[in-house]
Amino acid sequence: MRFPRILFAGIIASTVMSSCSNSEELNYQSESGLLNVDQQVNKKEVALELIDLMKNQSFKTKTLHLLENQEPSVPLSKVLDESASFVGKSTSYQNLATKASKLESFANEGTPDKIEILELWMLNSNKTKDFSNVLFSFAPEGDEKNWSVIEAYNMNKEVVYLDVNKVPDQPVIVVETNGFETLKREVALMNEYLRKEGVQNSRFEKLGNNLSDLNSRAQGLETTKLDKIRLNDDEEAWISGAAEVYAITSGIKDSSNSPEIKVIPMYYLDHDKRDYYPNQILLFWDDYEYQAANIQLFEKDDNTNYKDLVSTIVNGVFQIIGTVSTQPWVNVLGQVAGAIIQAMPNSWYTNNDDYVDSFYTIEKNKSYSNYYGARGNAKVNLSPFFVASN
Structure with a gap:
């Protein structure tokens, strides 16, 4: 059995992607x-x-x-x-x-x-x-x-x-036909769209998610890394195989309450009722104006077009973003997370990108041990991690 394929999801931004007409x-x-x-x-x-x-x-x-x-x-x-x-x-x-x-x-x-x-x-x-x-x-x-x-x-x-x-x-x-290799390509394209729309900096484009690359920066980085994760049983058919997991993290990047979003694949996370110890960086605090960010989880399944998914969330989030520039940033952080859930397809539980769980307002410099998401379907250990420069 597999558990839901996850998205660590936060704010997603911008105009509808044009579909291929040829x-x-x-x-x-x-x-x-x-x-x-x-x-x-x-x-x-x-x-x-x-x-x-x-x-x-x-x-x-x-x-x-x-x-x-x-x-x-x-x-x-x-x-x-x-x-x-x-x-x-x-x-x-x-x-x-x-x-x-x-x-x-x-x-x-x-x-x-x-x-x-x-x-x-x-x-x-x-x-x-x-x-x-x-x-x-x-x-x-x-x-x-x-x-x-x-x-x-x-x-x-x-x-x-x-x-x-x-x-x-x-x-x-x-x-x-919608497995590990497909996920890698979809994640790359989603991040490409986010950069083009101005809601993701170029850190991943230049550095990827490798600590060795991060260490090459002139200055160190303050981050939060995922030390451990475990998911509950999803009760799905065995033929669906291992999960194709990716993450989208989000935060507020400036005083205008603009979003910063990244899609992070989690290739190791493929079965339920099993502890994983990835030592994987999820949050880059230099990217955010404030010391808190959201993490939301979804399952990536076969029937959802990745462009449609991004476009739908983009439209839903931007309906919120246009009205919150003068609100306190912490309010905006929660509203955007809610907008993402509302924007997702109604057919979550019919083999589409399924909502799994949410971790709201994860704080900088704070450790989380055996920490459950809002739905109680995912449990994580998170810890601050400083990547020193060479």
Whole structure:
């Protein structure tokens, strides 16, 4: 099971992003059928072609090794690249390589409305080393509440129907298009939009989130870092896999009550009922005029367009921002956090970006131990952390 994929969310800002009007950009129609404006990647087709390749013992051994030793997922392009010498001339290999390449190129060129990158992950609940009965599957489309069974295929391409809620005993290789790699690209684009709209400084653009980069600054930094985090059970289907988690932090950056916003991915945070110790910086206090900031949590799911998400929150927040320039900053901090929640889609709990929890008014120079969010769904340890200059 996975828990909700998180956003540490705060204020998001500015004008509606323009959508892509050139349908040819979204029309990657190969001879085997890939993606067009009205059609998602055919994951069943990918699974069946993968089965063809897995009949080659060398390919199977290499692929299983990759899936056993890399979490939460492995890009399909990496699987294919490392096994090209085994099956590179086969039709299935060429079809899959074309699909994977086109999707990755599409995701990395410009600002596409929808990002999908083919990845694989493996469920092996019993930690078996016997993969003779391995299955191949993919998450159904649509609202998770309406899923009745999970469709899977064995090595003979025979259909096997699995229980939505009961984790299967045998290993299952899952085709994913909205996983870890997709998250990385979406986060990069969201931060790019925020910088363009003037609600994020260039710290991440120049430095990323690496302490080694931060140490190269001429002066030290006062920050707050996440020492520990744990989430409760989300009661979602096993086929949804590990969470793709990112964070948006927010604060007030000047006397006009203007927002400062960052999106921070949390790639390590992929299962519920488990403690994680990331030692990850979340708040950069130099970015804020005042010594408090909000942290809000959401789940990133497959059916929400990242542009639509940012645009919706932007519009909701700016309706508030236009009326609060003369109010006390601490009031504004709370109002903006509320505006974000109000702006989110009504379909939070139908496999969209789901609201998980909120941490309001996190203070500079203050430690928080086993600190629950407002909903009691997330528990964190936070501590002040000074990054000294070299």
